[in-house]
Amino acid sequence: MTVEIQTQGAGTSAEREPLLSYQITTDPSPLEASPENPQTPEEIGEVIISVGRQDPIPADVEWIRVHVPAGTMAVDLATDLAKISPRISLTGWTIRLDAAAKEFVCKPTGSHDTIGPDRGFTIQLSDIPISRKIGTAPVTVTERSRTGNSSFQERVTAFNLGKFPAGFYLRNFLCEPSIIDNGGDVKLTWERSTNATYELLYPGCDRDVTNRTSIDIKGIKSDTTFYLRATTGDPTNPVIRILSAQVTVLKPDLVVGNLTVTGDLRAGQILSHPGGIPLLDLSLGLVKFKSVVVGEGLILADYGLRVDKIWTTHADAVTVEKLRTNEIKGTGEAVNIKTDLRVGQISSPGGAPMLNLNVGFMKIESHVVAGEGLVVNGYGLRVDKIGKVQGEQVNVSGGLTVDGRSVIVS
Numbered sequence: 001m002t003v004e005i006q007t008q009g010a011g012t013s014a015e016r017e018p019l020l021s022y023q024i025t026t027d028p029s030p031l032e033a034s035p036e037n038p039q040t041p042e043e044i045g046e047v048i049i050s051v052g053r054q055d056p057i058p059a060d061v062e063w064i065r066v067h068v069p070a071g072t073m074a075v076d077l078a079t080d081l082a083k084i085s086p087r088i089s090l091t092g093w094t095i096r097l098d099a100a101a102k103e104f105v106c107k108p109t110g111s112h113d114t115i116g117p118d119r120g121f122t123i124q125l126s127d128i129p130i131s132r133k134i135g136t137a138p139v140t141v142t143e144r145s146r147t148g149n150s151s152f153q154e155r156v157t158a159f160n161l162g163k164f165p166a167g168f169y170l171r172n173f174l175c176e177p178s179i180i181d182n183g184g185d186v187k188l189t190w191e192r193s194t195n196a197t198y199e200l201l202y203p204g205c206d207r208d209v210t211n212r213t214s215i216d217i218k219g220i221k222s223d224t225t226f227y228l229r230a231t232t233g234d235p236t237n238p239v240i241r242i243l244s245a246q247v248t249v250l251k252p253d254l255v256v257g258n259l260t261v262t263g264d265l266r267a268g269q270i271l272s273h274p275g276g277i278p279l280l281d282l283s284l285g286l287v288k289f290k291s292v293v294v295g296e297g298l299i300l301a302d303y304g305l306r307v308d309k310i311w312t313t314h315a316d317a318v319t320v321e322k323l324r325t326n327e328i329k330g331t332g333e334a335v336n337i338k339t340d341l342r343v344g345q346i347s348s349p350g351g352a353p354m355l356n357l358n359v360g361f362m363k364i365e366s367h368v369v370a371g372e373g374l375v376v377n378g379y380g381l382r383v384d385k386i387g388k389v390q391g392e393q394v395n396v397s398g399g400l401t402v403d404g405r406s407v408i409v410s
Contacts, residue, residue, distance in 0.1 A: 018143055053115045054117065062107075165195050190214070
């Protein structure tokens with residue numbers, strides 16, 4: 001059987017949405033248009049409308065009308081509505097044909113009936129003489145309903161039923177395997193007739209597969225739904241049938257808008273955008289910055305940061321608890337270290353090496369220019385040269401000691 005998905009009528013507002021849900025199936029699947037020769041008997045079809053109330057709050061229903069277009073055009077479903085045998089499964093309800101309106105009217109014996117989630121039912125239209133024109137026929141279901149003490153309103157649900165040419169079929173659309181690893185391949189297969197055009201659709205792709213019954217798709221990185229669409233009939237009123245198949249990818253790639261992580265984030269690599277330049281490589285206990293940090297800087301409260309280069313343009317741009325770095329270049333008070341600084345080189349704003357440090361030893365290779373001078377609270381300081389621009393910046397009388405150790409100035 002064919003399953004048709006319901007749509008709201010054009011211009012339906014939220015307060016006019018149907019209170020009942022509807023699903024249409026057809027037999028045969030799909031319906032087949034009758035031969036064009038009027039001397040040939042019509043093809044016979046059946047439409048079953050399954051009806052239910054999804055909300056736990058019951059709905060009062062005065063009537064339900066099913067409009068079926070009839071005539072000789074491509075938009076007509078039947079040639080003669082009087083030949084159709086209608087039936088409704090609800091006890092106490094009747095169904096009759098309103099020929100002038102081309103509608104089948106379903107009504108309860110009282111002024112209205114209450115339909116709750118436990119009262120599903122069907123409206124069945126059997127022995128339908130199918131129209132002789134290939135095309136799509138609109139079938140509408142209108143309910144007059146309410147909830148509580150509100151006023152009754154008419155609410156519309158619309159369906160499009162296709163009438164396909166004789167011999168048409170599209171079936172057994174399969175995706176194998178249905179579960180793959182990230183980057184894996186699948187094979188799609190299907191069965192079809194030759195009296196239609198066929199397209200395969202999935203994210204970022206629309207492929208003509210009219211002359212095929214299988215295709216291999218390689219390198220799938222995320223969960224994917226494939227759609228196989230058949231189109232036939234008059235281009236002004238084509239008839240379309242769509243089948244779908246899915247594949248699930250283990251550990252898929254994801255593309256999202258905003259992402260909020262409230263727990264732990266574990267990533268092998270974080271790329272910059274745009275360009276895809278590696279920004280972060282992460283492993284247990286280590287964060288490695290491959291590219292340069294520019295702008296407002298980086299604030300870390302933990303340790304285990306490895307930085308190849310830090311470039312700063314703002315004062316107090318980088319504050320870390322523990323830092324191990326090969327090179328720092330900045331302006332102003334660019335780097336504030338609370339504990340454990342291990343650095344290969346600190347350069348002046350012009351790029352000249354200013355400090356080379358090893359364990360327990362600090363060597364100043366170039367001159368230090370500063371208004372406040374140099375204050376050292378540690379030990380192991382060796383100064384090759386101190387330059388001055390503001391008077392006597394450094395005065396040594398009787399030698400210079402730091403924490404009880406002598407410092408030699410040459």
